[in-house]
Structures are given as C-alpha cells and as structure tokens.
Amino acid sequence: MAEADEFEDKMKELESVCNPIIAKMFQGAGGEAGGTAAGMDDDEAPSTGGAGPKIEEVD
Template identity: 50%
Template sequence: MKNQVNDKDKLADKLEADEKEKIEAATKEALEWLDENQNSEKEEYDEKLKEVEAVCNPIITAVYQRSGGAPGGAGGESATEEEDESHDEL
C-alpha cells in the first residue's frame, strides 16, 4: 500500500492530498506497531490489518470509481446483471 501511494503508475496521481495523508498515516502507524509488537498473537495482527483496511479500502474504492475502474463502471455489467442473465437460461 505504501509503495502504491507513491507510485505514479499506480495511485499517486489519482489520490487527493487528504486521501494520501490518511493512507500514509495508517501505514506508518501499522509499521510502527509491527516493529514494537513482533511477538504478538495472530489475532492481534489480524485486528491491526482490519484497522488499516478500514482506512485504505474506502479510499481505494473511491479512486477506482472516480477513474471508471470499478466493477460495473465504464460500461461494464454489474454482478447482479450477469447473475440475472444466467438465471434466464434455466
């Protein structure tokens, strides 16, 4: 995630300044936590991952929606439309 935020071929040019700051803060905090908690249980790692995902996933989704890359966007069919078509064949 940290690399994608700074890679112009990935997300760097598509993120708003505040979005980039939020992702950078979340990843920095997670990396610091990892450094300090190397002997933690799996559940603790999973919880920290969920915290980072809770910050990053909505931002990434918004970026792809703005750029037309979201499923169902840019003329593509949504999963519901595809499911409806498959049910018609029965």
C-alpha cells in the first residue's frame, strides 16, 4: 500500500526532528522520566505556598 509507506516515511521524518529535542528536554530535567518533578518524592504532597484562592458567594 502506498499510504502505509507514506505514513512510515513521514513518521521517520518526524522522529528524526523530535527525538533530539526530547532527548535535550530529558537531559535538562536530570534524565528523570515520569510525572514527578526533579527531587520530589512520589509520596510527598506538593506545597501550595499560600492559603489558596478566595471564594466569594454570589446570589
């Protein structure tokens, strides 16, 4: 199929552009994969840094 070949060619082209960018992002983040920030434990709750938003009731 011509469509499958075209798709694979575009996919390889996209990977050749994106992979170096993603590799640099991981190097800048200390190489950690996953959803946690660098230096933060999984069971540690993030600090809010304040009392939070003020909610006013409306009628």
